[in-house]
Amino acid sequence: MKVGIIGLPNVGKSTIFNALTNAKIPANNYPFCTIDPNVGSVLIQDKRLNIINKYIPTDKIIPTSIEFVDIAGLVKGASQGEGLGNQFLSHIRNVDIVVHVVRCFENDDITHVEGDINPMRDIGIIETELIIKDLDSVEKQINKKQKLVKSGDKQAKLELDVLNRIYSSLNDGVMVKSVSFNEPENEFVSSLFLLTKKPVIYLSNVDEDNIGKSEDAFSNDVNKFSKENNAESLRLCGNIEMEISNLHLEEQQDFLSIYNLKSSGLDQLILSCYSLLGLETFFTAGQQEIKAWTIKKGSTAPESAGVIHTDFQRGFIKAEIYTVQDLEQYQSENEIKSAGKIRQEGKEYIVKDGDIIFFKFNV
DSSP states (O other): OEEEEEOSTTSSHHHHHHHHHOOOOOOOSSTTSOOSOEEEEEEOOOHHHHHHHHHSOOSOEEOOEEEEEEOOOOOTTGGGTGGGHHHHHHHHTTOSEEEEEEEOOOOTTSOOTTSSOOHHHHHHHHHHHHHHHHHHHHHHHHHHHHHHHHTTOHHHHHHHHHHHHHHHHHHTTOOGGGSOOOHHHHHHHHTTTOGGGSOEEEEEEOOHHHHTSSOOHHHHHHHHHHHHTTOEEEEEOHHHHHHHHTSOHHHHHHHHHHTTOSSOHHHHHHHHHHHHTTEEEEEEEOSSOEEEEEEETTOBHHHHHHHHOHHHHHTEEEEEEEEHHHHHHHOSHHHHHHTTOOEEEOTTOBOOTTEEEEEEEOO
16 A cells, blocks of 8 residues: 655645654755655554464564655646646656645744645645646547547447546546546546545644644644545644654653543554555464455455465465454464364455454465
8 A cells, every 4th residue: 555645845744754654854944845755664553463462472573564655745836847746746646545734733933835824725726736637637538539439439439428527527626536437437547547536635734732632723624624525634743743753652652641642643544544445454373473464345365365475365275264352352272263263264255354364275
């Protein structure tokens, strides 16, 4: 999973990226501090790995991970090349999900490219540039399909109808992710890699004074906007997340309690990314290693085995399955077996989040 962090310059993207990845990239008070995208892999701190290890001692614990991409700040006119905009916009095509960071704090020491704090205007600037870029891409596709339609290509006719619908929606300011398509249409639309088709999480970056409050005026506007557009929203304080990232795990909870927070904003962000992309985790466990694996919800046992190795999927025989909860209750695999809680599942089984699986295969 690759997550792109976007927004205007000086909204806190690089600070949040640093807190996530501990990359220590520059986060300076001037536009386009970031030019080339910074990429960092974040290990998911899944508490269930420690629970498994408590009852199955192992030599190695391997969490799953997410890749974050810090994309340079976009500005008004980016779709026409302002601020190296075309280059920056192209980086968004390669991510699975977009985290749109919105500045919801005032600070005279950190300049704002538009002069003042106005989250809804800032979101509008970014999304307008994404829409304009997609309009350009769709227009080029329409011209290609029109030539094929004249030659009698029936598939091209169907695709041209979809492109015209998309073009009309974009002209009305509607992002492609808000347009409904049937399954074949959606496959075609996905092949276009349109910027406004990407799932979005709106991330309000607030200051230290407001993060402990349940709401504030700026982030309220962002939350309302996201609900109206069937999107997800979160709020965090980039500076606090940076401090948390430098603490040991046992110290983090004490620090969070100072601000009346139950968990870090970045933990919430990772969970939201998983949820929005329809992902879940299963585990393999043994003396050599305990490992977390990421799959799409609804994956069958053979498909999940294929995430480990294609040979596992091709030669799948069956899966022996129990859950983290079973392990907590019975405290060893032998006791789980004695209680009859280890299930034998075949090719039709849909793997569930938290399953611990031993695959049997033959190649």
